[in-house]
Amino acid sequence: MQNTLNDMLADIEAEVRFTREAIGKEALAAKVMDAMATVPRAAFVPPELQAEAYDNGPLPIGHGQTISQPYIVALMTDLLQTCADQRILEIGTGSGYQSAVLSLLCKQVYTVERVAELSHNAAACLKQLGFNNIHLRVGNGYDGWPEHAPYDGILVTAAASHIPPALLEQLRPGGRMVIPVGPAYSAQQLLLLEKDAQGQTRTQDILAVAFVPLRDEQPAEAQTAR
Numbered sequence: 001m002q003n004t005l006n007d008m009l010a011d012i013e014a015e016v017r018f019t020r021e022a023i024g025k026e027a028l029a030a031k032v033m034d035a036m037a038t039v040p041r042a043a044f045v046p047p048e049l050q051a052e053a054y055d056n057g058p059l060p061i062g063h064g065q066t067i068s069q070p071y072i073v074a075l076m077t078d079l080l081q082t083c084a085d086q087r088i089l090e091i092g093t094g095s096g097y098q099s100a101v102l103s104l105l106c107k108q109v110y111t112v113e114r115v116a117e118l119s120h121n122a123a124a125c126l127k128q129l130g131f132n133n134i135h136l137r138v139g140n141g142y143d144g145w146p147e148h149a150p151y152d153g154i155l156v157t158a159a160a161s162h163i164p165p166a167l168l169e170q171l172r173p174g175g176r177m178v179i180p181v182g183p184a185y186s187a188q189q190l191l192l193l194e195k196d197a198q199g200q201t202r203t204q205d206i207l208a209v210a211f212v213p214l215r216d217e218q219p220a221e222a223q224t225a226r
């Protein structure tokens, strides 16, 4: 039988309990789970994969990219500890699903994607669902989005070979960055980086993860989608 949104929420809760030692908690923040319950993941999944939209796993979205596993989306959102008045930068818009979840927990989301078609599809989907605090741009995420910096939080949804200096620079003192770091398609660690008021950073290893690579090259045609 097909999983429902409620099944997905139950699966996330079960996986959080299963990984409690690594992530240091038994449950994610209630407001994060509320956001996961509000965004219809099916709207971000291709038509031919609708039957799997609420499975707790990643799914292909074209161009060799994926919409992340719901548990990972929820965990990364929780680690960011977003507040309602904050501005968040996301790198790797993909389907736009993570942007939608974040947008319910902060004031503005800025999101950068290198594949123009994915960005345009995400923009159309988010507009249709009525999200109006998400700003999309086609570009190389290694450079961040300097025009709107500094950000209260930065969430990277593709694996970087290193912490991009531009992102560190664009993170406000007191802000947090959640980023998978490691070689492409190999052992990657989800890192939580905190920048204190003096600009010193502290990095914590959270969990072994598997993300598509953050490619360090400019897109063919860089342009602002919205």
Ligand code: SAH
Residues within 6 Å of the ligand: 065, 066, 067, 068, 091, 092, 093, 094, 095, 096, 097, 098, 099, 112, 113, 114, 115, 118, 139, 140, 141, 142, 157, 158, 212, 213, 214, 215, 216, 217
């Ligand atoms: N957050 C997405 C998951 C995206 S998968 C979602 O919720 O659906 C990672 C995305 O990062 C892919 O769409 C990929 O094209 C994009 N990406 C890879 N390298 C990038 C780069 N250098 N800059 C911006 N986006 C990049």
